[in-house]
Amino acid sequence: MQAAASAHRLHLFSPFASPSLSQPLAKPCAIRVRNPAAATVRMALREDGPSVAVVGVTGAVGQEFLRVLSDRDFPYRDIRLLASRRSAGKRITFEDREYTVEELRPESFDGIDIALFSAGGSISKEFGPVAVERGTIVVDNSSAFRMVPEVPLVIPEVNPEAMSHIKLKGRSGKGALIANPNCSTIICLMAATPLHRHAKVVRMVVSTYQAASGAGAAAMEELVQQTREVLDGKEPTCNIFKKQYAFNLFSHNAAVLPNGYNEEEMKLVKETRKIWNDTNVKVTATCIRVPVMRAHAESVNLQFEKPMDEDTARQILEGAAGVVVIDDRDSNHFPTPLDVSSKDDVAVGRIRQDLSLDGNLGLDIFVCGDQIRKGAALNAIQIAEKLL
Ligand SMILES: NC(=O)c1ccc[n+]([C@@H]2O[C@H](COP(=O)([O-])OP(=O)(O)OC[C@H]3O[C@@H](n4cnc5c(N)ncnc54)[C@H](OP(=O)(O)O)[C@@H]3O)[C@@H](O)[C@H]2O)c1
Structure with missing residues (x-):
């Protein structure tokens, strides 16, 4: 794909x-x-x-x-x-x-x-x-509208059934809203869901490394401008992020809430529960902006109800729609944002057992996805295709 x-x-x-x-x-x-x-x-x-x-x-x-x-x-x-x-x-x-x-x-x-x-x-x-x-x-x-109960929040590979009641006007349907999930949530769940279906995720810890493109066209331009300015020994222009982005990283620019999480992190928490239709799954996240132009990366730690060994996980991910496995330990080759930029598939690697949990109940993975594409435009158009 x-x-x-x-x-x-x-x-x-x-x-x-x-x-x-x-x-x-x-x-x-x-x-x-x-x-x-x-x-x-x-x-x-x-x-x-x-x-x-x-x-x-x-x-x-x-x-x-x-x-x-x-x-x-x-x-x-x-x-x-x-x-x-x-x-x-x-x-x-x-x-x-x-x-x-x-x-x-x-x-x-x-x-x-x-x-x-x-x-x-x-x-x-x-x-x-x-x-x-x-x-x-x-x-x-x-x-x-993502968290409005009657609005479906859809990743077509994950929960297409959530929008099955919505039909085009010409097919005896009527106007409706369908929400595209947050880009980090889509990228994370593209990899986590096939594993969740097999062994049920009970807890997920996500750390993101998010690109400039996630903040829109102006942020991408500012990263280029700042990079040039810093290399030229000039003071970087900070209009979008209010601090130096080039050659730096910082906590996601979304508003910080009274519980100490920022809005981006809470989207991962709440949207996962809605998309998986599982109010019990425990999710925690730390979201960071890194000076990458395009495509997000995420480190995801999964704790399962049933054992999940790393070979089975690799096999499941290799067969998952919209996922490609890049997991070459010998040559230390794993997914990078550049690998997935302008690509449809989400790349998964660093697939390994979490040593801190006994009985193969934990797994660590590293995921990269183009969040303008699968995290936004492609996912929305896949939703639209389901209406045809
Ligand atoms: N970037 C991502 O990776 C990403 C991923 C998932 C979701 N999203 C969401 O998608 C939305 C757009 O993000 P973006 O990154 O594409 O932002 P962007 O590059 O800043 O583009 C914003 C767009 O909105 C238009 N716009 C602004 N004010 C408007 C108005 N009053 N009436 C009509 N159009 C107006 C702009 O038109 P003008 O050029 O005329 O100002 C421009 O086309 C946001 O809600 C964002 O959260 C973004």
Whole structure:
């Protein structure tokens, strides 16, 4: 299930592949993902496909939505590209057609079957219900609705049944909200769930190493800028994170709560329980920002109800959908953020028995996943595919 490696893909957010990071994103965006030769054979623009809107199309996740839609030949009748007033009028070339970005308004959802939202929680709270009222199924990337009991929180490889009652308007369904889990939660549970199904996780300890891309396009630009400034002996510009990020790391920038955890850590705790439909599973987390451009890494310690030896764990993970095992002890080769950047699969390695627990009841793993892709855009589009 790796994304097709298209020579035509434009890595707008990779400092290694594109000079565009050093420039503001406020410019016409050319998203030309499709291989032109393939386009003559397969057309994603289909009369019988749903009408799709992308909300927040100029952002890090919004841009990835377009890449993933194209990579997966998602069938759509038409597509509406929405962002703030600042971006209205910008042109985006997508699958050989030019579109104009429109300012998000309530009428933007007239006639829209599926809306992919990634414009932040407050926009989701304001416009999500407006879209639902107009019969649109909203797949939301923000945290706005994740913990609302009647809103399914879905990772398609993990709990697709949670959204089985939701149908498109044209299939005698109606408007609805579906929430995409937090990116760290998705990456963690892609690896932990196959093991959980086998031996039941009773406690999970997660430590994250989170990339700049998780904080959006502006944070990625700031990391590049700061890196240049530090190397040039200048004072680093700190607009997004309020402290030096280049050549440093720090506790996640999410708000710290009265219990001492930050919001990102509590998302891992609460969302795992909802997705696994298990209020008893014990989860604790420490979330850290590291100066990596794209893709999160996580160290995950699992305690099981039933024994789980490391060979069985490796076998289970090798057979798990959306997971790839990189676990070469001899050459000390394990997953890295660069291995998974712009890839669909979550990589797992360092699979080893937890020595501190007797009876093979504990396991340590190290997981890396592209959180703009599987942690956001890909997961949302997999959800949308389930509606087709
Ligand atoms: N980055 C990730 O890895 C990741 C992962 C999972 C979930 N998410 C969630 O996805 C959302 C977007 O994240 P991002 O990283 O893509 O952020 P981003 O790069 O900062 O992009 C934000 C997008 O929201 C749009 N927007 C802002 N204000 C708006 C308004 N008033 N009306 C309409 N559109 C507006 C922006 O449009 P303009 O360009 O016009 O300002 C831009 O397209 C957030 O809720 C975030 O928590 C992000």
